[in-house]
Amino acid sequence: MVALTTIGSVTTGVLLASSAFLLLLFAGGSNNGAYVDASNPYSSNVIALTSANWKEVVLDNPHAKLASSTKGLVTVAYWDTEGGSRPPRLLGEYKGTPTIRLFTPKKKQKKKGSNAEKNVLDYSHGERNVTDMKKFLEYQIPNFVERIKFGVEDYMKIKTKADKYGLPIALLFTSKSKSTSTSIKWLSTEYRRRLLVVEIPPVDKNSKLWKLLIGGGDSNGGHGDDKDDKKVVLPALYIIPPPTTNDDNNNDNNSDDNNNKSKIIIYEGDDYKRRKLQDFFNEHSLKEPALEPIEIPIVKDDDGNDDNDNDASSAKPQQSKEDNNNNNDKKKKESSSPGGDEF
Incomplete structure (x- = not known):
């Protein structure tokens, strides 16, 4: 305010x-x-x-x-x-x-x-x-909107930040590439630390984000080949809920991707005025601000062990004697050469 x-x-x-x-x-x-x-x-x-x-x-x-x-x-x-x-x-x-x-x-x-x-x-x-x-x-008016300009690379950085603090993400696919509106800036300030507001303007580098995040045609109005592809209508607003413990322990990438898409919440309204968006954000934002990074609890199995205890892929491979000797020789060379410790 x-x-x-x-x-x-x-x-x-x-x-x-x-x-x-x-x-x-x-x-x-x-x-x-x-x-x-x-x-x-x-x-x-x-x-x-x-x-x-x-x-x-x-x-x-x-x-x-x-x-x-x-x-x-x-x-x-x-x-x-x-x-x-x-x-x-x-x-x-x-x-x-x-x-x-x-x-x-x-x-x-x-x-x-x-x-x-x-x-x-x-x-x-x-x-x-x-x-x-x-x-x-x-x-x-302060502006805490995260604006994506370079496609997937930008989004993954923002997603990492949101996951670190357990924040839901409000994804706004805009119909124009102009600067952020006053209402969206205000909302990003009002819900700071309770919801991460992300703008995705319709530029070429963002064209594949729609299919990656939502599924369907690209954000420039194109259509995919899958029969389930959705027609892109801009502007469009979605809420991506914060990850749960089950999400973090899911080892099936395809299943995880489908589950994430099924949890996405779509804004069904045609009115993008501030009051309407505020009601939508109120419903899906955190009740209290996230001031510190969250800690995801480790899920134990029935025997009290970590889920990964019996996972062969999580165990560190044992090095042979020959590998150890080679590593030791390499360390000696590095320590005796100028700049070895730096590189």
């Missing part, structure tokens, strides 16, 4: 803050009596901050139209500088009003899972109209 705040009297101000970021506006003046309510110059979409309630408000942004157009993405609020209370230290010092300030969470927090530590940025990136400020806010 994002927050925008204004600091000042009843002029114009916005405090933007949340798990994502905070924009703060220091404002003062009467705004020529244009306010509907003297105690709140904006609307119900903009929150008036005081020393009593500011901590409870997810820091937000300035004008009513901006608050309305970014509702759900950014929280808009203002701080009344003529209210007599001193702004908290987090809001910082201001030289004049209106002042607009953005607060974004630092990527590396001292406490894992926290968003308490903020980066601070004063707004000076355009005119103070709704269009320019909205562009500024959308650009500043």
Whole structure:
């Protein structure tokens, strides 16, 4: 979430803050009596901050139209500088009003899972109209989307990361190769450490990923030769659940591949608006953030031994005396040659 705040009297101000970021506006003046309510110059979409309630408000942004157009993405609020209370230290010092300030969470927090530590940025990136400020806010929204550009190689790296932390993967096959949308960036931030959001744009190097992961034609709209091939309709969204212990102990590659595909969950809706996707992600994301790598338990057989204890393929081959002698000679040569230990 994002927050925008204004600091000042009843002029114009916005405090933007949340798990994502905070924009703060220091404002003062009467705004020529244009306010509907003297105690709140904006609307119900903009929150008036005081020393009593500011901590409870997810820091937000300035004008009513901006608050309305970014509702759900950014929280808009203002701080009344003529209210007599001193702004908290987090809001910082201001030289004049209106002042607009953005607060974004630092990527590396001292406490894992926290968003308490903020980066601070004063707004000076355009005119103070709704269009320019909205562009500024959308650009500043944190982005944790994993975007695949080089096909299978990229995906395997991402899959390894997800498996390490036991995270489900949201696979979004996009219909366009343009940059990530604001809604998807927001979702990647909202579900960070609970779900890994992955975008697969329709480029040539990604054309085989559809068949590999889902089964069917390639992601450029082609069709495979198998009778079970599915027609590709973009955009398409799938959830790949995290691996289970049984998955990790399955030695049949073909069976494992088929099982993984059967567990994939498809998003059946035609509406890709943020609210609909949020409901879908809520259902399939982890309930708590994964802050540490998971440990897959070792499955024991009936005798209390590891499954691989009696597997001949898992035993290390015994070396003959001749092999050992050759290895020892090789080690001596390496240790006596310059750079031998490095290579």
